[in-house]
Amino acid sequence: MEPEAAKSWSIHSRGEIIAKYEIQERVGSGAYSDVYKARRLSDNVVVALKEVHDYQSAFREIEALQILNSPNVVVLHEFFWREDEDAVLVLEYLRTDLASVINEAKKEGRSIGVAQLKRWMLQILCGLDACHRNMIVHRDLKPTNLLVSDDGLLKLADFGQARILLEPGYVASYNNLQPYEQNAVNQENAFQPPEVFPETDNLCQEAYEIQDQDTISKEEYFRQLDEFKAKNIDETDEETNVHDGDTSCLATCTTSDIEDDPFKNSYSYEAEGGRDDGQGCLTSCVGTRWFRAPELLFGSTDYGLEIDLWSLGCIFAELFTLEPIFPGTADIDQLSRIFSVLGNLTEEVWPGCSKLPDYRTISFNKVENPIGLEACLPNCTPDEISLVKKLVCYDPASRATAMELLHDKYFSEEPSPVPMSELWVPLTRSGQDENSLRGWSGHDGMGSDSDFEDFVNYTRTDTGFSIRFP
């Protein structure tokens, strides 16, 4: 029996939806959406109905998912879109997520075995590689957005902040799909639950083999991105009259980040280029803070796919240690945590970084002895540390691409990744993130959003403020 309260859900008033789906329960909600588990009446297939309360977010998610055809990206079955009503996306239903995998392991006091880790990582890499080959930057990668099926199939989800960095159709053609993706496209009835997924060993092996023919090189990617930036227009958003950044800040930074910040005139995520500037700049206010790349924290508006690679590095680190690597309580705290590990961001480590919009607004005191990533990854092997280092590095151009990582020797060395059927999949969804649960994972006391609470040693300067680490 459906609980009484359920009848008041706005989705029940959508005649076209309840004619086709029986809504069973609400399974999640996010900054932009409510998500329901439902049964398709015609064939009993279980789906997720995502009612998206933000036009721009719905548009982006639909646009990206229509392009992507990867076994490691959530399937969009259909969508309902009417003027003056929230869009409803019908997605394949995935019961749990990677955050739950991490939380359960932690609760049980065990680590995730290396062979299991490798299988999770390979699946994330395959999904991300599919996005990046289509020049789609996800912009909100985190464990709660990596959904997992009962069979251990991991899928990238929540494309509400995704952007396509090139004109649609430029790279997303059938011929550009990897063999495993072509199989997915060829499935006669796309509305069936996925068939047994080919083992990722084969999947990634095939991906390696055709890499040189069918994927763009890093150099080509940067060339295309430069062209895109030079054009300085965003056709998608121009056409739809949607501008990047209109909603992202409120969705991803807590209100108090902005409202309570005594220095909000000196340090702000409301990057000039990101809000309705008509120039097609990207907003720096994307993603969830713990996984946000330093260039975003410094207000960059012309970043690329590499912001996802930073997030990926943070996710890999968390898989190794079961703890978020940079659990910042506010945006400046986020930067300070990164600095204390990697050292200060300077022209030596990333030539050109001083041109980042907020680089001179905030001056951090020199971190004399950064602890290094090794200290954050105790009990990890040199290969594991090296894997994270390839992603969690300042210069975006130095970050390894998803395709490069699929070739990383880490994945071909013993122990081999477990077959998917041997993955340990939690029975429930327990995943939480910084936005949804304060005090989770032993981060009690770090829940404040005040950027300055943790920094008693700050002083105003002519251009902003300066912070000494405690």
Ligand SMILES: Nc1ncnc2c1ncn2[C@@H]1O[C@H](COP(=O)(O)OP(=O)(O)OP(=O)(O)O)[C@@H](O)[C@H]1O
């Ligand atoms: N396909 C799905 N199958 C099952 N549950 C889902 C699915 N998609 C989303 N959910 C659940 O709904 C929650 C919110 O979905 P999602 O993250 O896509 O929305 P959002 O509003 O963009 O969230 P966020 O605040 O993280 O940006 C997810 O954390 C997940 O628990």
